[in-house]
Structures are given as C-alpha cells and as structure tokens.
Amino acid sequence: QKEVEQDPGPLSVPEGAIVSLNCTYSNSAFQYFMWYRQYSRKGPELLMYTYSSGNKEDGRFTAQVDKSSKYISLFIRDSQPSDSATYLCANTDRGSTLGRLYFGRGTQLTVWP
Amino acid sequence: EADIYQTPRYLVIGTGKKITLECSQTMGHDKMYWYQQDPGMELHLIHYSYGVNSTEKGDLSSESTVSRIRTEHFPLTLESARPSHTSQYLCASSDLLAGDGPGELFFGEGSRLTVL
Structure with a gap:
C-alpha cells in the first residue's frame, strides 16, 4: 500500500473556478502535511503546510486535513491561469528530522482563460 | 527564489557511459537529497x-552513488548508464520550518x- 495516494488528473477548469485537490494517506504517524506546486520543467516549491488536523488559509489557497479519515485537501479559490501546474501532496511524521517526505503522484491542473 | 542549481538540465547519453549530475546550493543547508521523478x-x-561526509541510500534502490565533500555540493554519479536510468533527477536541500x-x-x- 502506498503511503500517499493522489489522483493524477488531469484536471481542467475555467478561470475563476474553485478547485479541490485531494490526497489520502495510510500512515497514522503523519503529522505534517504539505502541498508543493511544480510548474512545467521546474522543481517543486512549497506552497503551504499544516500541522495535525484543521484548516490553514493563505490568500486564495486553503489546506485542510482530516486525520480521522486520513484525507488531505487543497482548495484554490478564484483560480487563475497562473495556477496551472502540478500539485503534489507530501506528508511526514513528527520524528522525521531527516526531512524525508512521502509524496503523492501529483495532480496536473490547467486553468484556462 | 531558491539558490540551488543543477547541471546539466538535459543529458542524452549512450549505454555504458559514466555520468555525473551536479548539484550545488548556496544556502548553507546541511541536509541535501536526490529524488527521482518519472x-x-x-x-x-x-x-x-x-x-x-554523511550519505545514505533512500527508499528507492538506485545504482547511482553520491558524495558530500563540501556542504554546498552533492553530486550524483552513475558509473555505467543504462536505458532503465532514464528519468528526471531532482536535487533538494532543506531548511527548518517554524x-x-x-x-x-x-x-x-x-x-x-x-x-x-
């Protein structure tokens, strides 16, 4: 069983739409939940992260974690063509001072004008 | 913008050749990583x-080797490249979150x- 499951899409939405990206995970020890964004031909970059359960908002982006169902979501409001990228969820446990992350496959998002 | 650089960006090479992928960072990070992405x-x-002088193998078995002689430099080497090594290789370094x-x-x- 994979540590992190993520639907690769692709997902195509019109500009202004609300986008929902999701992951599930299997390891109950995971406490840090991150979303990385990867533009074409670039390396991933950290978009936002949450610790334990709950919501975190940053501008148009909201990250949500439900540890009871091991379900992670990223919502993008008022999506823009510049949001077109692959979004990777990544998780790790509290004890991972190494910084080792378990990544999902990424969801490819296209926002068309 | 992150100060971590990889060269070459693209490499096409024949089977059996030795290759080294370079990775350098100017952020002074102690932790560095190589990921493979298909x-x-x-x-x-x-x-x-x-x-x-600290290197370890990760979760995915790889025939490549690495070295860490300087903090800023973390090269990856394949002694004899094969078609199964075709992939994208991503280098990373890490800093502490809050x-x-x-x-x-x-x-x-x-x-x-x-x-x-």
Whole structure:
C-alpha cells in the first residue's frame, strides 16, 4: 500500500473556478502535511503546510486535513491561469528530522482563460 | 527564489557511459537529497545527506552513488548508464520550518537524463 495516494488528473477548469485537490494517506504517524506546486520543467516549491488536523488559509489557497479519515485537501479559490501546474501532496511524521517526505503522484491542473 | 542549481538540465547519453549530475546550493543547508521523478509517478528519495561526509541510500534502490565533500555540493554519479536510468533527477536541500517541523525542501530545476 502506498503511503500517499493522489489522483493524477488531469484536471481542467475555467478561470475563476474553485478547485479541490485531494490526497489520502495510510500512515497514522503523519503529522505534517504539505502541498508543493511544480510548474512545467521546474522543481517543486512549497506552497503551504499544516500541522495535525484543521484548516490553514493563505490568500486564495486553503489546506485542510482530516486525520480521522486520513484525507488531505487543497482548495484554490478564484483560480487563475497562473495556477496551472502540478500539485503534489507530501506528508511526514513528527520524528522525521531527516526531512524525508512521502509524496503523492501529483495532480496536473490547467486553468484556462 | 531558491539558490540551488543543477547541471546539466538535459543529458542524452549512450549505454555504458559514466555520468555525473551536479548539484550545488548556496544556502548553507546541511541536509541535501536526490529524488527521482518519472512522469505521473511519485517522487522517490534515492539518496540523502545530513552533512559533509554523511550519505545514505533512500527508499528507492538506485545504482547511482553520491558524495558530500563540501556542504554546498552533492553530486550524483552513475558509473555505467543504462536505458532503465532514464528519468528526471531532482536535487533538494532543506531548511527548518517554524517550530520542530521536518523542514521545507528547496528543489533545483532537475536534470533530465535519457540513456539510449
């Protein structure tokens, strides 16, 4: 069983739409939940992260974690063509001072004008 | 913008050749990583380093080797490239998140290797 499951899409939405990206995970020890964004031909970059359960908002982006169902979501409001990228969820446990992350496959998002 | 650089960005090479993928960072990070990324697949950790003279294999078995002689430099070497090594290789270094989190990974732009 994979540590992190993520639907690769692709997902195509019109500009202004609300986008929902999701992951599930299997390891109950995971406490840090991150979303990385990867533009074409670039390396991933950290978009936002949450610790334990709950919501975190940053501008148009909201990250949500439900540890009871091991379900992670990223919502993008008022999506823009510049949001077109692959979004990777990544998780790790509290004890991972190494910084080792378990990544999902990424969801490819296209926002068309 | 992250100060981590990978060269070459693209490499096409014949079977049996020795190749070295270079990775350098100017942020002074102790932790560095190599990930392998294939289209539509997860990033897999193949090597990591806590600091100078410290290297370990990651979760995904790899025939490549790494070295860490200087803090800023973490090259990856394949002694004899094969078509199965065709992939994108991403180098990263990490800093601490606020609190005692696992650290934010800063990635290079990747080295796309094709072995014919």
